[in-house]
Amino acid sequence: MWGRVVEIMTAVWLAISPFVFRVQGSESFVLIDSLVALLVAILAGLSYWHPTRHAHLLNLVVASGLTLWGRFAEIPPPPIHQNHIVVGLFLLMIAIIPNDASRPPLAWRSSAGSH
Amino acid sequence: MSHATLPVDDLHRNVPPYDHNPSAWSQRIPICILAFVAAAISTHLSLYQWGLIETAWDPFFGSGTADVLKSKTATQMYAMLGIHDAALGVLAYLGDAILGFAGSARRWQYRPWLVILFGIDVIPLGIVSVVLVLIQAFIVGSWCFLCLVTAVISLILVYWAWDEVRASLTYLWIVWKQNHDSRLLWDAFWGNRCEAIDRAAETLLSRGTA
Numbered sequence: 521m522w523g524r525v526v527e528i529m530t531a532v533w534l535a536i537s538p539f540v541f542r543v544q545g546s547e548s549f550v551l552i553d554s555l556v557a558l559l560v561a562i563l564a565g566l567s568y569w570h571p572t573r574h575a576h577l578l579n580l581v582v583a584s585g586l587t588l589w590g591r592f593a594e595i596p597p598p599p600i601h602q603n604h605i606v607v608g609l610f611l612l613m614i615a616i617i618p619n620d621a622s623r624p625p626l627a628w629r630s631s632a633g634s635h
Numbered sequence: 636m637s638h639a640t641l642p643v644d645d646l647h648r649n650v651p652p653y654d655h656n657p658s659a660w661s662q663r664i665p666i667c668i669l670a671f672v673a674a675a676i677s678t679h680l681s682l683y684q685w686g687l688i689e690t691a692w693d694p695f696f697g698s699g700t701a702d703v704l705k706s707k708t709a710t711q712m713y714a715m716l717g718i719h720d721a722a723l724g725v726l727a728y729l730g731d732a733i734l735g736f737a738g739s740a741r742r743w744q745y746r747p748w749l750v751i752l753f754g755i756d757v758i759p760l761g762i763v764s765v766v767l768v769l770i771q772a773f774i775v776g777s778w779c780f781l782c783l784v785t786a787v788i789s790l791i792l793v794y795w796a797w798d799e800v801r802a803s804l805t806y807l808w809i810v811w812k813q814n815h816d817s818r819l820l821w822d823a824f825w826g827n828r829c830e831a832i833d834r835a836a837e838t839l840l841s842r843g844t845a
Contacts, residue, residue, distance in 0.1 A: 526733065541687070591717050599685035602718045606726050613730045613756075621737040624646070624745045627828040 523617035524576060527564035530614065531557040534607050541600040549600060556586055560611065567619055576615050583611035646740045650802045651842035657799035658743045658750070663735050666795050670731035673788040676781050677724035680704060684719040693780045702777035708770055720767065724785060727763075730756045731792060743802040744836045746826045754800035761793035802839075810835040 535557035538549045559582055566575035590597055590604025597605065623629065649656050656662070683691040684704050693700040703709065704721065713719050734753040738746045764786035771778055810823040814831050823832050 523733075523737065541685070595717070596714055597717045599687070602685070602722050605718050606722050609726050610729055613733055616752075617733065617737045622739060624739045624741065625826045625828075627826070628741075628745050 521568060521619050523614055523621055524564040524567050524619065526614050526617075527576065527579060527611065528561050530607060530611060531560040531564070534560070537600065537603050537607075541603060543600050556582060573619055576619070579611055579615035583608045583615060586611070648741075648840055650743060650840065653798055653802070655798075656740060657802045658738065659740050662795070662799070666735045666792060667732045669788055669792060669795075670728045670735060673785045673792075674725055674728035674732065676785050676788075677721050677728055680721035680779075680781055681719060681725055684709070684721050691779075691781065695780050696778045699777040700779040700781065703771055703775050703779035703782060706775045706777070708774050727756060727760045728785075728788075731760065731796075735796070743799055744806055744826075747803040747807055747824050748826070750799055750803040751824075754796060754803075757792050757796040758800070761789045764789035806836060806839050809838050813838070 535554050537553055538544045538546065543549045560579055563575045563579050563582070566572040585608075586604050587608030590601040590608060593601055618625075647656055647659065650658075679688075680691055680700075682688045683701075691700045691704060709720060716723065731753070734749065734756055738749045743750055767782065768786045771782065807820060807823055810832060811820050813835055814820075816831075819829070819831055822829065823835065
């Protein structure tokens with residue numbers, strides 16, 4: 521489940537980003553980044569529960585939205601929006617990592633053991 | 636071949652023509668560590684390009700790093716991509732590290748999609764690094780020490796990652812050659828399992844080493 525842990529760590533980075541990029545005076549940045557971070561963390565957290573184990577895939581949608589917002593909200597994008605692009609694209613990579621990424625897929629486990 | 640006959644230590648078999656398992660943790664962990672180092676360097680350069688720090692560290696070329704990072708070429712790339720090149724580097728190296736870490740010690744067969752995605756991230760990154768070094772030499776006319784370090788790291792990553800990407804591509808090629816069935820190839824790509832797919836892997840594993 522380390523992929524989900526990385527998603528939560530990325531969400532924390534997103535939440536503190538307005539302060540790192542010195543735009544904490546803008547309520548919209550603080551609010552939107554916090555809400556998106558919360559959503560990412562919730563979806564990652566839900567993936568720990570078996571009935572919603574694929575919830576992390578919804579982060580693909582969130583990440584796509586974040587990337588597009590970062591790219592097109594202001595042209596050329598200022599540092600805070602470049603951060604949104606980087607975080608969005610990074611989340612796209614993380615969200616596709618399976619929950620048990622370090623173990624063989626289920627179909628192979630019976631013979632290969634659970635290394 | 637029955638699934639039940641596969642030995643438990645199958646995860647760690649060498650993959651010809653190599654005398655090692657290209658998906659072994661001992662092969663992949665160094666890639667991840669080196670990629671994290673490059674990501675940290677790129678983060679430092681990004682902070683400079685974003686104006687969050689005053690100077691970028693360069694023990695050899697003095698103001699060369701600043702000249703490269705604030706050059707007209709860098710500005711043009713930013714205008715085109717909407718993101719500074721160093722920030723793209725952060726993303727790409729973090730991707731290398733994450734995609735390098737995901738998967739078991741036999742992911743070349745169990746998750747070829749992951750290995751190929753990893754290759755798509757690593758190999759073009761090496762090419763882009765070489766292009767950026769050429770741009771420094773022939774267009775900007777200044778050198779950036781940390782950029783050169785990350786370019787060298789990129790090439791090392793390509794060299795280290797290639798064997799695993801080759802193993803996955805060879806495996807998929809054998810699946811295709813033995814069956815000529817696109818549906819089966821699709822299943823093999825996503826790590827699904829059936830006897831024909833097992834047979835293809837065994838064909839690869841039973842080849843002689845170089």
